[in-house]
């Protein structure tokens with residue numbers, strides 16, 4: 001039996017509404033509290049309800065083009081199956097050849113990442129993931145890796161089962177639910193084989209798994225590292241074009257509240273690891289909503305609408321789409 005005690009239940013359907021108002025409240029508090037001179041100032045943003053796109057992020061003051069609005073650490077990350085042994089198992093930083101040639105096993109880029117992963121990795125490493133990984137690989141699935149990591153975090157006690165409840169879930173088709181049910185059964189059986197007890201897995205119900213995947217689907221970011229220290233816009237754009245394939249996927253809290261625009265005023269860049277840097281793409285007025293682009297903005301309007309509707313469940317009515325560009 002694994003020596004981790006954790007029992008949590010899936011939240012009620014009303015939890016989402018409660019979480020929503022809690023978030024607006026909590027964020028208001030954190031950005032308006034008297035600042036401690038030794039602490040960096042709070043980011044110039046607040047999360048509020050938009051007119052037609054749920055919650056969104058708004059500027060609380062003028063933000064200059066190119067300004068770093070805030071940074072964010074991932075809540076949960078996982079390398080792609082093809083990069084598992086070549087990037088840090090926590091922060092997704094590319095490993096030097098010396099570190100990655102250690103054998104076919106995962107590695108961390110620093111003692112700090114190793115220390116931060118210690119508790120959930122104790123659960124992960126006592127479990128044989130080959131059947132789950134092979135299944136996801138054969139089906140071309142990447143998000144179950146994040147669900148598996150979150151489940152290990154919950155079993156080890158470093159996250160609660162309700163951690164992602166605050167995020168908006170995708171609307172799932174019956175086919176998607178069927179697929180997730182298969183992954184769920186596999187995940188449970190893998191934990192069972194590792195002697196995780198029923199009590200430790202009490203949170204791991206079908207409903208929990210599907211709810212988590214529904215949130216990951218809409219809120220996960222595919223991490224492509226620009227590499228090097230690219231601070232200005234031109235360099236970061238050039239670096240993004242040259243970036244290698246994605247190193248993994250991550251879910252964040254605050255960045256999940258940014259809505260989409262096909263001609264965005266903000267963007268997120270990843271330089272050396274999965275720490276997100278949200279930057280202004282042009283001058284932004286106080287009170288203006290900050291929006292990022294979820295998709296490849298070079299596609300034509302019809303292709304963009306198809307991807308947004310199928311992937312994120314909405315029809316884009318940004319100025320660019322309305323102009324037919």
Ligand SMILES: C[S@@+](CC[C@H](N)C(=O)[O-])C[C@H]1O[C@@H](n2cnc3c(N)ncnc32)[C@H](O)[C@@H]1O
Pocket residue numbers: 052053054055056167168218219256257258259260261312313314315316317318
């Ligand atoms: C990552 S979440 C963004 C935050 C979300 N509005 C919330 O309340 O949590 C993505 C979801 O927000 C909504 N959304 C984002 N951009 C939108 C837009 N331009 N128009 C309509 N809905 C949008 C869609 O429901 C989308 O699936």
